[in-house]
Amino acid sequence: QEDVFKKVISHAKEYGFIFPSSEIYDGLSAVYDYGQNGAELKNNLKQYWWKAMVQLNENIVGLDSAILMHPTIWKASGHVDAFNDPLIDNKDSKKRFRADVLVEDFCAKLEDKAQKEIDKAAKRFGDAFDKNEFETTNTRVVEYRARQKTILERLAKSLTEENLADVKSLIEELEIADPDTGSKNWTDVRQFNLMFGTKLGASADSATDLYLRPETAQGIFVNFANVQKTSRHKLPFGIAQIGKAFRNEIVARQFIFRMREFEQMEMQYFVPPGTELEFYEAWKEKRMNWHLALGLGEENYKFHDHEKLAHYANAAADIEFKFPFGFKELEGIHSRTDFDLSAHEKHSGRKLQYFDPERNENYVPYVVETSIGLDRLFLAVFSTSLKEEVLEDGTERTVLSLPPALAPVKAAILPLMKKDGMPELAEKIFNDLKYDFNIIMEDKDSIGKRYRRQDAIGTPFCITIDQDSVQDFTVTIRDRDTMKQERVPMENLRKIIDEKVSF
Ligand code: ATP
Numbered sequence: 060q061e062d063v064f065k066k067v068i069s070h071a072k073e074y075g076f077i078f079p080s081s082e083i084y085d086g087l088s089a090v091y092d093y094g095q096n097g098a099e100l101k102n103n104l105k106q107y108w109w110k111a112m113v114q115l116n117e118n119i120v121g122l123d124s125a126i127l128m129h130p131t132i133w134k135a136s137g138h139v140d141a142f143n144d145p146l147i148d149n150k151d152s153k154k155r156f157r158a159d160v161l162v163e164d165f166c167a168k169l170e171d172k173a174q175k176e177i178d179k180a181a182k183r184f185g186d187a188f189d190k191n192e193f194e195t196t197n198t199r200v201v202e203y204r205a206r207q208k209t210i211l212e213r214l215a216k217s218l219t220e221e222n223l224a225d226v227k228s229l230i231e232e233l234e235i236a237d238p239d240t241g242s243k244n245w246t247d248v249r250q251f252n253l254m255f256g257t258k259l260g261a262s263a264d265s266a267t268d269l270y271l272r273p274e275t276a277q278g279i280f281v282n283f284a285n286v287q288k289t290s291r292h293k294l295p296f297g298i299a300q301i302g303k304a305f306r307n308e309i310v311a312r313q314f315i316f317r318m319r320e321f322e323q324m325e326m327q328y329f330v331p332p333g334t335e336l337e338f339y340e341a342w343k344e345k346r347m348n349w350h351l352a353l354g355l356g357e358e359n360y361k362f363h364d365h366e367k368l369a370h371y372a373n374a375a376a377d378i379e380f381k382f383p384f385g386f387k388e389l390e391g392i393h394s395r396t397d398f399d400l401s402a403h404e405k406h407s408g409r410k411l412q413y414f415d416p417e418r419n420e421n422y423v424p425y426v427v428e429t430s431i432g433l434d435r436l437f438l439a440v441f442s443t444s445l446k447e448e449v450l451e452d453g454t455e456r457t458v459l460s461l462p463p464a465l466a467p468v469k470a471a472i473l474p475l476m477k478k479d480g481m482p483e484l485a486e487k488i489f490n491d492l493k494y495d496f497n498i499i500m501e502d503k504d505s506i507g508k509r510y511r512r513q514d515a516i517g518t519p520f521c522i523t524i525d526q527d528s529v530q531d532f533t534v535t536i537r538d539r540d541t542m543k544q545e546r547v548p549m550e551n552l553r554k555i556i557d558e559k560v561s562f
């Protein structure tokens with residue numbers, strides 16, 4: 060698993076998808092830059108989400124609110140007082156950890172053990188699997204699961220009650236060690252606020268303390284009345300937004316899974332009080348279907364319903380994805396009640412209510428939100444698509460089998476030789492298709508090498524121009540996945556590409 064993850068990271072860098080930020084200065088921890096291919100893939104993911112949310116839903120509109128906001132917003136939202144992670148240091152290694160993540164990782168290992176028992180039993184099943192063995196396996200799996208559940212429940216309870224001493228005892232009881240050094244010498248657990256502070260204004264004494272937003276959602280809440288009045292939407296209606304968010308994460312060791320600067324795609328759906336759980340269930344299903352439509356495999360997704368609810372929620376679930384390091388949160392769906400709008404009413408003194416003509420009353424709407432990390436989605440799509448294939452002739456190829464609609468480059472135009480009118484014809488095709496698709500032209504290296512480079516960045520089509528093309532205006536088009544080549548008239552290219560790459 061670790062090897063797979065390493066391959067993902069090095070492939071992302073080698074092929075211009077993701078670079079460590081400020082690399083020539085040795086990088087900046089947990090901050091990354093998207094390269095030429097990464098920027099395209101990221102934009103396509105944004106479009107895929109925006110289309111599904113804003114364009115296809117008559118009652119959802121977009122928003123692009125500022126990163127800097129009035130500081131009282133973060134007081135109202137609870138971020139100043141409660142946006143903390145429990146932090147623990149190892150006294151020997153001087154390394155810092157998130158206490159809850161240490162416990163959760165321990166529980167994930169119990170889950171792995173249970174899965175291994177199941178796999179072992181399944182293997183034996185084919186041979187002579189007697190009832191006795193089945194029962195032993197079953198008992199063990201049930202024990203692992205029960206232990207995991209008890210630990211997680213205790214963790215959740217101590218975290219909600221801010222009983223950090225209990226989190227520390229849990230870590231000691233489970234004999235959890237620093238994963239790198241094995242040391243079990245821990246400090247006490249303390250809270251650490253994740254917001255980045257900054258200053259507004261020039262002179263030191265008149266400057267105002269601000270925060271970089273840790274989520275995009277608050278920009279939507281504070282604009283609720285503006286958007287509702289100007290869009291004239293009745294409830295239920297939604298506001299969607301894509302934008303940067305910043306968190307001073309304690310543990311940031313998983314590439315773009317946990318970054319300090321990242322991008323969120325959030326949608327807040329405003330509904331009448333009392334109907335929120337119905338909409339919550341509906342959005343859970345809709346969002347899962349959206350993921351499945353990407354075709355990365357149903358087995359890679361699961362719901363995780365929360366037992367520990369945040370202070371603002373009355374129901375919450377994650378859509379977890381099977382990343383190279385295991386199942387982890389990709390998207391959150393939360394029923395946030397009227398917590399945020401009511402809090403902003405209180406702190407701003409402005410009414411954030413809706414007059415419901417059917418109920419003939421004013422009320423603060425309830426909110427169901429769907430919140431996905433764009434970078435996590437990128438990692439999910441990228442890591443699942445990266446494949447090493449052994450071909451029929453025994454050779455290997457690396458292929459990034461991205462859904463064609465998401466591929467950074469839709470087609471590569473490859474003149475076989477730099478002579479006999481081939482480059483000119485290639486340029487003509489390029490100029491003809493460039494308004495519709497992101498395409499590139501490549502004339503360096505052997506054709507085999509060029510194919511391999513396009514496979515590695517996920518280009519669905521390679522179009523080769525040879526001597527015959529100059530005569531009869533036909534070209535070969537090679538499919539990334541089947542590697543089959545077909546001779547087609549130039550004039551058919553647009554249609555062939557379009558059929559495969561449109562959303
Ligand atoms: P986690 O438990 O993994 O820290 P979270 O529950 O704090 O995540 P939310 O506050 O619900 O996350 O944010 C919504 C989404 O934003 C998450 O599902 C995730 O995809 C994304 N996200 C959150 N924090 C980060 C981060 N540091 N880097 C990248 N994406 C993130």
